[in-house]
Amino acid sequence: MQGPVQFVVIGSGWRSEFFLRLAQAAPEQLQVVAVVARRPSEAERLSARWGVRTVGTVDEALALRPEFVVPAVSWPAMPVVTRELVAAGVKVLAETPPAPDLDGLRSLWEEVGSSGLVQVAEQYTRMPGHAARLAVVGDGVIGAPTSVEVASTHLYHAVSLVRGYLGVDMAETVVDARTFVAPLADPLSFHGWVPDAQPEPRTTTVATLDFGDGRMGLYDFVDNQWWNPLRARRVVVRGSLGEIVDDEVTRLTPEGPITSPVVYRRTGVDMNLEGNDVVHASFDGRVVWRNAWVGTRFSEDDLAVADHLVATGAWARDEAPGPYPLAQACQDHAIGLAIEESARTRTDVRVAKEPWAAGA
Numbered sequence: 001m002q003g004p005v006q007f008v009v010i011g012s013g014w015r016s017e018f019f020l021r022l023a024q025a026a027p028e029q030l031q032v033v034a035v036v037a038r039r040p041s042e043a044e045r046l047s048a049r050w051g052v053r054t055v056g057t058v059d060e061a062l063a064l065r066p067e068f069v070v071p072a073v074s075w076p077a078m079p080v081v082t083r084e085l086v087a088a089g090v091k092v093l094a095e096t097p098p099a100p101d102l103d104g105l106r107s108l109w110e111e112v113g114s115s116g117l118v119q120v121a122e123q124y125t126r127m128p129g130h131a132a133r134l135a136v137v138g139d140g141v142i143g144a145p146t147s148v149e150v151a152s153t154h155l156y157h158a159v160s161l162v163r164g165y166l167g168v169d170m171a172e173t174v175v176d177a178r179t180f181v182a183p184l185a186d187p188l189s190f191h192g193w194v195p196d197a198q199p200e201p202r203t204t205t206v207a208t209l210d211f212g213d214g215r216m217g218l219y220d221f222v223d224n225q226w227w228n229p230l231r232a233r234r235v236v237v238r239g240s241l242g243e244i245v246d247d248e249v250t251r252l253t254p255e256g257p258i259t260s261p262v263v264y265r266r267t268g269v270d271m272n273l274e275g276n277d278v279v280h281a282s283f284d285g286r287v288v289w290r291n292a293w294v295g296t297r298f299s300e301d302d303l304a305v306a307d308h309l310v311a312t313g314a315w316a317r318d319e320a321p322g323p324y325p326l327a328q329a330c331q332d333h334a335i336g337l338a339i340e341e342s343a344r345t346r347t348d349v350r351v352a353k354e355p356w357a358a359g360a
Contacts, residue, residue: 004031005313007093008061010081011035011072012042015095019070020050022306025296030309034061058084067316068093070121075100079108086112091316093309094120097156097333098326105330109356112326119312119322120329124157125164126304128289132262132281133237133244135288137165142251143241151220152233155336156329162209162217163332165237170327170357173335175349177207177219177342188227207339219339249283260284278303327356 009016009032016035023030034053037043043054055061058081061069068091071081079099085092098120099105112118124130137145148165150158162168183199202223209217218236225231237244242251247262262283268276276297281289293306311323331354338349 004029005309005316006031006033006067007309007313008033008064008066008069009035009072010058010061010069012037012039012046013072016070016072017046017050018305019072019309020046020052022298022302022309023052024050025298026293026306029293030306033064033066036061058088062088062090067091067313068119071095079104082108082118083111086115086117090117092118093312094118094326094329096120096122096329097336098329099333102334102337105333106355109326109330109354113356118326119315120324120326121305121308122157122160122324122329122332123301123304123308124153124161126307127300128264128278128281128291128303129247129262129300130161130164130235131304132264132283132289133235133247134164136244136249136262136283137237137239141241141249141283142237142239142243145237145239146214147216147218147236147238149218149220149234149236151225151231152235153226154221155339156332158219158221159209159217159332159335159339160324160328161235162219163211163328166211166215166217168211168215170331170353171211171213171215172353173338173351174210175207175335175338175342175351176210177205177339177349178346179343180204180206184222184228185230186224186228188229189224190227205339205343207342209335209339262288330354330356 009019020032023032032052034055035046036058037046037054038056046052047054069085070093071078072095073081078094082092082094099108125134145166148162150161181201181203184202185197185199187194187197204222207219222231235246248259250257250259262281264281265279267274267279277294279291279294280287293303308323314320315322334351334354338351342349
């Protein structure tokens with residue numbers, strides 16, 4: 001791309017600082033032209049911490065002509081701000097989810113869906129492991145993908161991974177979910193380490209997602225699984241000619257079944273002095289994912305968000321399709337809401353064709 005991606009961030013909370021941190025680390029690729037912070041104390045804090053320009057109103061920020069705007073606001077405020085930005089003719093990268101509930105999704109789609117101005121910040125398929133596995137699946141190594149198990153992240157994030165691996169678009173989905181409570185120590189959370197953590201009741205939600213035509217997803221999530229180091233992440237992608245279990249790929253070849261790994265080149269290990277980076281992922285001697293941000297020392301989640309920002313910039317410049325359109329975000333959240341409803345009612349919940357299906 002010619003020049004850094006230029007965007008505005010609305011909000012002063014931890015979500016907004018996620019984007020500010022990435023831009024500070026990679027100014028040649030990412031540039032925050034302004035942050036909208038309505039409280040003077042927050043504006044002063046952000047300016048001092050991140051060296052960014054702050055303004056008090058959205059109009060002031062738009063006068064700086066950003067390529068797109070990232071509303072990093074609360075769930076209830078997200079659809080309101082998104083509508084206002086679209087009404088002003090501005091391209092938007094909304095945070096997840098784009099609206100809190102199903103009625104909110106439908107209302108938002110009715111008002112802005114046809115505008116083509118809204119992408120959503122769903123980055124999980126761009127994380128190195130998922131991106132590498134998606135490349136292997138896309139090459140047909142395990143045949144046609146038929147089922148996906150995700151035990152990693154929650155609701156709409158997990159659904160985006162399941163649909164991504166299966167290549168499912170707007171198919172009607174039948175969700176069957178249940179919850180189970182069991183003791184589990186929880187030594188780490190968003191707020192930090194917990195001294196002498198003891199087992200306490202934690203809820204596990206398990207759901208099957210039936211997309212029809214033999215395609216299914218298995219959702220498995222335990223409270224605080226994002227942070228808890230006592231619970232590993234697990235991804236299983238099964239296909240007609242083999243399967244991927246985390247980073248092990250087994251498939252049928254003319255020589256019989258063969259298993260080989262996805263391998264990551266990580267620097268900064270042992271006597272390597274190149275710095276801490278995951279440089280690339282390879283499979284069977286060829287690179288299937290490459291880090292575009294070597295030298296930034298970004299975490300894998302940071303890499304995914306940074307890639308998503310650049311992809312949004314390419315879309316804003318009419319150089320590429322949108323990385324995650326509003327219709328896809330609405331579908332993922334609708335299925336996530338169905339998981340919660342099915343777990344609560346202990347009955348199947350069907351996600352039928354919604355208004356955004358025609359606009360996908």
